[in-house]
Amino acid sequence: MTQEKLNELLKDMSLEEKVGQMIQLPAEVLTGGGLVTGPTGTTQLTDEQVGMAGSVLGIKGAEKIRELQKQQMAKQPHHIPLLFMLDVINGFETIFPIPLALGCTFSPEMAEKACSVAAAEAASEGLHVTFSPMLDLVRDARWGRVMESPGEDPYLNSEMARAMVRGYQGDLRSKEKLAACLKHFAGYGAPEGGRDYDNVELSERTLMEDYLPAYEAAVKEGCRLAMTSFNTLNRVPSSGNKWLLRKLLREKMGFDGVVISDYSAVEEMVFHGIAADAREAAKLAVGAGVDIDMVSNAYAGHLAELVRSGEVPEKLVDEAVLRILTLKNDLGLFEDPFRDVDPAEAEKTLLRADFRQQARETAAASFVLLKNDGILPLRKEPENEAEEGQDSSCSGKGTVPSAGSTAWIGPYVDNHEIYGAWSFPERPEKTVTIRQGVEAKGLPGMSFARGSYMMDKGCATKFGRIPNPSDEQADALLEEALRLAASSQRVVLCLGEHKDLTGEAGSRTSLGISEGQMELLRKVRQVNPNIVTVLFCGRPLAVKEIAALSRALLVVWMPGTEGGNAIADVLFGDRVPQGKLAMTFPRSLGQVPVYYNHFATGRPNPPHEIHLFRNGYMDEVTAPLYPFGYGLSYTEFTYSEVKLDRREMKAGDRITASVTVTNTGGVSGVETVQLYLRDSSASVARPIRSLKGFQKVSLAPGESREVSFAIEEPMLRFYDIDMNHVSEPGRFEVYIGGSSDAENSAEFVLA
Numbered sequence: 091m092t093q094e095k096l097n098e099l100l101k102d103m104s105l106e107e108k109v110g111q112m113i114q115l116p117a118e119v120l121t122g123g124g125l126v127t128g129p130t131g132t133t134q135l136t137d138e139q140v141g142m143a144g145s146v147l148g149i150k151g152a153e154k155i156r157e158l159q160k161q162q163m164a165k166q167p168h169h170i171p172l173l174f175m176l177d178v179i180n181g182f183e184t185i186f187p188i189p190l191a192l193g194c195t196f197s198p199e200m201a202e203k204a205c206s207v208a209a210a211e212a213a214s215e216g217l218h219v220t221f222s223p224m225l226d227l228v229r230d231a232r233w234g235r236v237m238e239s240p241g242e243d244p245y246l247n248s249e250m251a252r253a254m255v256r257g258y259q260g261d262l263r264s265k266e267k268l269a270a271c272l273k274h275f276a277g278y279g280a281p282e283g284g285r286d287y288d289n290v291e292l293s294e295r296t297l298m299e300d301y302l303p304a305y306e307a308a309v310k311e312g313c314r315l316a317m318t319s320f321n322t323l324n325r326v327p328s329s330g331n332k333w334l335l336r337k338l339l340r341e342k343m344g345f346d347g348v349v350i351s352d353y354s355a356v357e358e359m360v361f362h363g364i365a366a367d368a369r370e371a372a373k374l375a376v377g378a379g380v381d382i383d384m385v386s387n388a389y390a391g392h393l394a395e396l397v398r399s400g401e402v403p404e405k406l407v408d409e410a411v412l413r414i415l416t417l418k419n420d421l422g423l424f425e426d427p428f429r430d431v432d433p434a435e436a437e438k439t440l441l442r443a444d445f446r447q448q449a450r451e452t453a454a455a456s457f458v459l460l461k462n463d464g465i466l467p468l469r470k471e472p473e474n475e476a477e478e479g480q481d482s483s484c485s486g487k488g489t490v491p492s493a494g495s496t497a498w499i500g501p502y503v504d505n506h507e508i509y510g511a512w513s514f515p516e517r518p519e520k521t522v523t524i525r526q527g528v529e530a531k532g533l534p535g536m537s538f539a540r541g542s543y544m545m546d547k548g549c550a551t552k553f554g555r556i557p558n559p560s561d562e563q564a565d566a567l568l569e570e571a572l573r574l575a576a577s578s579q580r581v582v583l584c585l586g587e588h589k590d591l592t593g594e595a596g597s598r599t600s601l602g603i604s605e606g607q608m609e610l611l612r613k614v615r616q617v618n619p620n621i622v623t624v625l626f627c628g629r630p631l632a633v634k635e636i637a638a639l640s641r642a643l644l645v646v647w648m649p650g651t652e653g654g655n656a657i658a659d660v661l662f663g664d665r666v667p668q669g670k671l672a673m674t675f676p677r678s679l680g681q682v683p684v685y686y687n688h689f690a691t692g693r694p695n696p697p698h699e700i701h702l703f704r705n706g707y708m709d710e711v712t713a714p715l716y717p718f719g720y721g722l723s724y725t726e727f728t729y730s731e732v733k734l735d736r737r738e739m740k741a742g743d744r745i746t747a748s749v750t751v752t753n754t755g756g757v758s759g760v761e762t763v764q765l766y767l768r769d770s771s772a773s774v775a776r777p778i779r780s781l782k783g784f785q786k787v788s789l790a791p792g793e794s795r796e797v798s799f800a801i802e803e804p805m806l807r808f809y810d811i812d813m814n815h816v817s818e819p820g821r822f823e824v825y826i827g828g829s830s831d832a833e834n835s836a837e838f839v840l841a
């Protein structure tokens with residue numbers, strides 16, 4: 091439909107019809123069920139209002155969507171098609187690693203492909219919009235939703251934002267694409283205490299410098315929707331924040347898409363104490379620029395009357411509705427409301443072999459090897475007991491372990507639910523477990539035992555308490571596991587936090603795994619020191635003891651459909667680990683929030699030392715256990731010194747920084763070479779270093795490669811003392827290495 095026709099349609103619509111386009115229904119109103127992603131039973135709409143609604147969230151299934159589209163359009167005076175929206179966060183039916191794991195690939199290409207697969211599967215069932223990418227910068231692992239974010243760095247998050255929007259959207263008229271929705275605008279990743287939905291206090295400089303870049307990148311990439319965040323930003327709830335939505339998002343950042351509130355966030359302004367009632371909440375939200383009211387009664391109940399009373403100019407409603415109609419038009423819905431969705435085609439699309447292969451490669455690339463004394467990769471062929479690196483006296487009880495035997499132990503061994511909290515596969519049984527992945531390798535000497543429950547008795551999760559495993563059952567599991575461990579050459583312990591301890595409403599006051607699993611680890615260690623720990627998690631955990639008791643520690647996050655295969659690929663060396671941490675692992679909970687791009691302070695402390703009257707703690711160094719950008723390979727890489735082709739930069743100049751990276755180990759590997767810059771003195775304090783570039787290089791044993799980065803003046807800009815986004819003359823340090831604590835450096839001066 092042309093823009094002119096859209097304008098004519100808008101003119102012809104009644105006020106009730108227009109307001110209807112600004113209402114989003116929860117699935118339960120239309121189907122009695124659907125995916126639950128917020129409080130249920132809260133919608134009080136008339137049948138007429140339900141009939142007028144412009145969109146719905148939480149519905150899957152090609153048949154169902156076709157049926158509902160037909161049913162709802164028939165009720166619309168102008169038969170305007172509905173938008174069907176869903177949280178397609180890390181894949182649709184082929185589940186990919188959680189976004190935090192995707193960040194650890196440092197591969198925008200992989201992120202783009204993952205989102206393209208997700209869009210193809212979701213669109214094949216008739217979905218139009220995904221509530222993704224979530225781009226909230228995160229620094230506090232207590233917050234459950236860190237698993238949804240690409241991580242703690244503005245640059246990495248921006249690169250991921252661009253790639254994910256490209257992956258989802260492409261050409262929106264294509265039947266394999268979805269409109270993307272950046273979220274949660276803004277600053278939702280910094281709630282006080284890591285408590286979900288809590289207040290966020292950010293200076294405007296910190297907001298602009300650290301939290302905004304990824305949202306900006308998504309806007310520049312053409313992201314079609316933006317979702318307001320639940321939190322108050324400096325005591326103003328985002329859904330009623332005119333400065334945030336109109337001044338910053340639309341005017342300064344140039345966003346011209348649809349703004350949708352988060353789930354019932356408009357009406358929640360009453361609870362925030364900002365609106366006296368839903369009527370006032372509706373007035374605030376439409377004034378701030380919220381186009382769609384997700385699952386609240388504010389717009390449905392009050393917006394038409396607010397317009398008729400003259401308190402809200404109809405122009406505001408018209409602008410919002412035109413943006414919604416434009417999105418529907420760009421999706422081609424006026425020409426084909428069903429986007430020629432065919433349930434049989436959809437069936438063939440879901441879990442396609444090439445999609446699974448992509449998921450397997452992406453999962454393997456997202457794993458981060460935090461420790462390895464040489465026990466990995468596991469040998470495939472049986473070996474004699476005295477084999478180098480395997481402590482044959484491991485049984486400690488005179489039991490001679492069988493050659494090349496590996497015991498796979500832990501509550502994750504047979505677990506299909508190795509996907510993130512925002513995954514809704516119809517067929518979870520299609521997820522490859524660790525046992526299935528290992529057995530598919532067809533190797534001798536593999537044995538399996540559960541060893542413990544995943545969670546302790548009565549452990550609280552957001553969906554209620556876990557059923558109490560009986561003591562006897564738990565003891566029996568432990569006994570069987572210890573017998574197996576004592577009679578095997580090595581043990582792979584598959585441990586982690588349950589997916590329901592992460593995600594929305596998944597904030598925790600501890601960063602450990604269950605006591606039952608820790609007991610399993612400690613007792614196995616007593617009978618066999620040859621432990622490889624595979625750790626499932628949706629957030630950085632405090633893993634000091636786990637690392638100390640393991641000869642190798644591989645973080646696999648929540649790897650998704652191909653998790654078991656990817657884990658087997660990496661542990662047996664068919665794929666070399668290449669992941670780098672996108673979020674810092676703390677030494678202890680007390681360090682949180684802890685992140686690499688912090689400030690020197692006036693009393694800087696060497697990160698691994700404790701000094702009186704210096705920045706830090708009395709009882710712990712400030713260095714994390716594993717820093718941002720860190721991750722091991724099965725080989726080693728060395729770096730030459732940093733070379734700069736000039737030491738002084740004038741306006742318009744470009745400095746080329748380069749290093750030669752060499753694979754000095756015995757196997758091929760992939761290294762993520764990272765470029766960090768530090769502005770040594772400026773009109774405001776600057777981070778001790780900031781990521782400004784990264785490149786992945788694949789090197790064969792002995793191979794060297796020169797890696798170069800272009801450094802240009804715009805990369806040096808920041809919000810100065812007057813909040814101007816400028817660079818300032820002075821000295822800059824350049825660091826290039828395989829982690830954020832690289833010491834390899836050089837200096838230049840900006841004239």
Ligand code: GLC
Nearest residue numbers: 127128147177221352353594
């Ligand atoms: C949830 C989340 C948001 C999600 C929305 C719809 O509460 O905050 O990320 O997209 O509701 O499910």
